[in-house]
Amino acid sequence: MQARTLSEKIWEAHRIRDVDTSTLLYIDRHFVFEVTSPQAFESLRDAGRQVRRPDATLAVADHNIPTLEGRTEMSASEDGQAQLRLLRENTTWAGISYFDMNDRRQGIVHVIGPELGLSLPGMTIACGDSHTATHGAFGSLAFGIGTSEVEHVLATQTLLIERPRTMRIIVEGALPFGVTAKDLILTVIGRIGTAGARGHILEFAGPAIKAMSMEARMTVVSMSIEAGARCGLVAPDQTTLEYLKDREYAPKGSDWDQAVAYWQTLFSDDDCQFDRELTINANEVEPTVTWGTSPEDTLPISGFVPDPADAASKNGRDAIQRSIDYMGLRSGQPISDLKIDRVFIGSCTNGRLEDLRSAAEVVKGRHVASHVRALVVPGSTAVKQQAESEGLDKIFLDAGFEWRESGCSMCVGLNADQLGWGERCAATSNRNFEGRQGAGGRTHLASPPMAAAAAIFGHFVDVRVLK
Numbered sequence: 001m002q003a004r005t006l007s008e009k010i011w012e013a014h015r016i017r018d019v020d021t022s023t024l025l026y027i028d029r030h031f032v033f034e035v036t037s038p039q040a041f042e043s044l045r046d047a048g049r050q051v052r053r054p055d056a057t058l059a060v061a062d063h064n065i066p067t068l069e070g071r072t073e074m075s076a077s078e079d080g081q082a083q084l085r086l087l088r089e090n091t092t093w094a095g096i097s098y099f100d101m102n103d104r105r106q107g108i109v110h111v112i113g114p115e116l117g118l119s120l121p122g123m124t125i126a127c128g129d130s131h132t133a134t135h136g137a138f139g140s141l142a143f144g145i146g147t148s149e150v151e152h153v154l155a156t157q158t159l160l161i162e163r164p165r166t167m168r169i170i171v172e173g174a175l176p177f178g179v180t181a182k183d184l185i186l187t188v189i190g191r192i193g194t195a196g197a198r199g200h201i202l203e204f205a206g207p208a209i210k211a212m213s214m215e216a217r218m219t220v221v222s223m224s225i226e227a228g229a230r231c232g233l234v235a236p237d238q239t240t241l242e243y244l245k246d247r248e249y250a251p252k253g254s255d256w257d258q259a260v261a262y263w264q265t266l267f268s269d270d271d272c273q274f275d276r277e278l279t280i281n282a283n284e285v286e287p288t289v290t291w292g293t294s295p296e297d298t299l300p301i302s303g304f305v306p307d308p309a310d311a312a313s314k315n316g317r318d319a320i321q322r323s324i325d326y327m328g329l330r331s332g333q334p335i336s337d338l339k340i341d342r343v344f345i346g347s348c349t350n351g352r353l354e355d356l357r358s359a360a361e362v363v364k365g366r367h368v369a370s371h372v373r374a375l376v377v378p379g380s381t382a383v384k385q386q387a388e389s390e391g392l393d394k395i396f397l398d399a400g401f402e403w404r405e406s407g408c409s410m411c412v413g414l415n416a417d418q419l420g421w422g423e424r425c426a427a428t429s430n431r432n433f434e435g436r437q438g439a440g441g442r443t444h445l446a447s448p449p450m451a452a453a454a455a456i457f458g459h460f461v462d463v464r465v466l467k
Ligand SMILES: CC(C)[C@H](C(=O)O)[C@@H](O)C(=O)O
Pocket: 035, 036, 063, 128, 129, 130, 131, 412
């Protein structure tokens, strides 16, 4: 048989038929949440249709829920309340399992899918959210879709999708001490740009990826979307199996054995062809932060705010100037000099247990700078509980951090957790667009240890000199 890439194997296994340049794919798992589903359910009902496979669909409240203790639907914003009520009503109508904000299985959809063993190798997964790619860390094809496609998946359990091209990034070497998966993916995006993987399924491979935990792989893959990729993935291996074994919804007994036998066929064949390939050396990656308003605006911690004059084109000069103005910076300023007002540790990119552990390691025995307000928002209720059982909450609280209930929170500011106008935030999330964390807010993306260190010192510091 012809050599195939991992994504081609999964694609073929789910292909119902080709329609021009697109393919109708069967979808194994569909996740829905409050923001992008109300309209989809409404038009479904208007058309007199049912949900095709409620058993393969799962709903969770995550984006706009409050994060203060004792939260209820009524404590969400007005829009939030309506969306949460609709999600509750729609899932009851359709017979879909719904994890509401106080369910023990609740969390950011891209945290709980993997955590509960709902996102498995070889699957096709869809969700009305761009960071759905995250689930690809398990060797699945996970598509972020729009609301009209949510309706299509609800109605048919299929997705009509343009056949993407394939790209592979091989990460050679090993991440140096103090450098994380977040620094790697920020460096990749800094190098290839936010359009660097546009229209491609992006596979990450190589020794540095193999050496990563599942949580670190999820960090990398979640941000493949910021490089423009249609989705991202990593071939399943022993690390994947160990993570999934005995998870609540993972297959058990002989089903597990059968699944593992199939999963072991899921890799890119030796002599397969990718449309594009790129090699990155992990040894060269440094702690990295963003300075501007696009995830490609990255700098090593030793870097300086760029000068528009150095850009090759007028568009480039204008873009840098605009970012500098919005972010309140000066060209040539050391990135480590910026005064940080707020710190956000959380999100589907960096809100997992290992992220909280690595931040707590930096925070332990230290105190948040007096002018900084810092927030930790665990990616799921299970992450929160596990962190508490390890005493991480105490480390953060003793240091002056706020310790919240799980949700998307200040990653996107759809609830009350927002930056004030002009406030500068070190955030472990994935997007630094203008106003992303609240109108006029200024976001610098960083790893959990780097964000934690920024909270302590009130400006960015190189975590490597702290340890
Ligand atoms: C609200 C939702 C549709 C959005 C997305 O699609 O990604 C959000 O999760 C984000 O990260 O910007």
